[in-house]
Amino acid sequence: MPKGTGWKDIPLGGLILEAGNSVEYKTGGWRAFRPVRDAEKCIHCLFCWIYCPDSSILVQDEKMVGFDLEHCKGCGVCAQVCPVKCITMTPETEFEKEK
């Protein structure tokens, strides 16, 4: 039996009563390739931010500052659209080794 709340304690009809709670669903574990950015080369055009389907490009003061790795699924769109090719899709296995 999967973990979760019982039928008496969830909203009827499959309704999701709380807006925006999809952030609680961590999809980072789906990732096989992790985007790695060369900050030196980045020109902060924010193409990656526009294209990212998971809103996982972190931006502060109009500058690209990194990735939300809890939600990035590793699709690689950011690396594809980057005009200066500063993003490299790196196998997650390499980071496993680091641990």
Next chain:
Amino acid sequence: MGKMIEIRWHARGGQGAVTAGKLLAETALGAGFYFQAFPDYGAERMGAPIRAYTRLSDSPITLHSPVLEPDVVIVLDPTLLGVVDVTEGLKENGVLLINTTESPEEVRKRLNLEGKNIRIFTVDASSIAIQELGREITNTPMLGAFCVATGLLDLNKIVEQVRKDFGKKLRPDVVEANVRAIQRAAQEVKQG
């Protein structure tokens, strides 16, 4: 009324048998009766033989099956006599009311009803309709003849109902033409 009266209508699609049945039902409502009026829907089209049924009673009607043994049969179209067995199931001492130029005696002979206990009424509703309405729609004159033939409903009540019902949809002169058709048929209907 005493018991339930069952009526079967024979007509061709487009001649207004369903409307006549419903008009009769509404008149019965005004007279305090319980009633049912329902058509026998086939794959019908203009001109095809159709049947419709009306039940009248002074107590609630729970039967929902077609009328098999009618007390009254009304034939709106004389050409049906050779096509449909209009007397099928007609009860002893039942009423057969036909729109035809023939006399009751001629009809009795033609349908082999000699010696049978069936009351036959005829009226030339087609001519009345053409003269009064300009079209061969025989349902309203046949209702006038029905009142006389059966004595079940008051002619004035039918006239009242026609004025009320038709008045919603038709021009006043057309409504009055229907009223004249009803009254003429009531006067001209012959018993044999």
Next chain:
Amino acid sequence: MREILALDGNAAVAHAMRQINPDVVAAYPITPQTSTVQTFSEFVANGLVKTEFITVESEHSAMSACIGAAAAGARVMTATSSAGLAFMWETLYIAASYRLPIVMLDVNRALSGPINIHCDHSDTMGAREAGWIQIFSENAQESYDNFIQAVRIAEHPDVLLPVMVMHDGFITSHAMERVELLTDEEVRNFVGEYKPAFPTLLDVHNPITYGPLDFYDYYFEHKRQQVEGMAHAQEVILEVAREYEKLSGRKYGLFEAYRLEDAEVAIVVLSSTAGTTKAVVDKLRAQGKKVGLLKPRVFRPFPAKELADALRHLKAVAVMDRSISFGAMHNAGPLYLEVLSAQRIYGGSMPVVDYIFGLGGRDIVPAQIESVYDDLFRILETGQVERLVTYLGVRE
């Protein structure tokens, strides 16, 4: 003042809809339902209701529009028949699982093929697992009364399930009878102002999601909740019926027992045929035969215990089914299978036999119903059941 009108079944329901004055009606025409929404659309055109009437290109779209409108917080209704109901299949389940209190008239008509426009119950019976409450009506008056009650049943917070009200195609839908209407105000007060149970799609201050992906992690729990709604429905149906009786003087229950109490044998049959059976019961009773009738009104949720209790004293029972559950035990009808299961669980040892009748609008006449009672008495005499399932009125 209350009016007594000469109305056919479809017009009677159209008047119920007018008096309820729903926010949205989305419908597609299909024989023999068409005149219901046609009549209602005249009420809309004449400004008698404030309903948004949505014409659509199919029944799938009709129910989809109803679902969308209901999720947006509207009180919603529709009507259909036969192939129209079948075309709604997918969306019937969605309406029920989203717990949207939609009310629908299903005018019973056979399913194709060969193509047929006349009455049987195969359309409703095919949808019996969809999660809708199903209420059958004997005549125009019952259909009118049931439709008004359906609103309260569907919207009850312990239920929140869509309700389907049935009457027989042509036999009831196109038969003009005497129908007593409540006043507009009485109906308005009875159904009350609609207050959706949840925040709705148009409530921008409380944004919510309808219809999210629901996998093996939660789907099962949502189905379990639906069972609960269905389980509560029975008591709510009775509660609403009691209140409606106070208002109208007309009594409704889970089923109607007609001269059943001291009967030896009985027929169980739905809808208009139950009316015809009453006339047969009266005739046979006058001959001293102890016969009775049980007419289920609520088919979903099926009142198994109550029905078994009402039948327990009988010596033989015939169920009459206006549809076939192809491939089921003995290819019997769905009503038979339910009655038999109820008897198995709640006791009762009398023989129960099934009669399939009236498919595709085949006439059912009093003499045939009388023959069913004759068969039951023969079972009493001989102690033998010759056939579990009989096809009544089919040519061999």
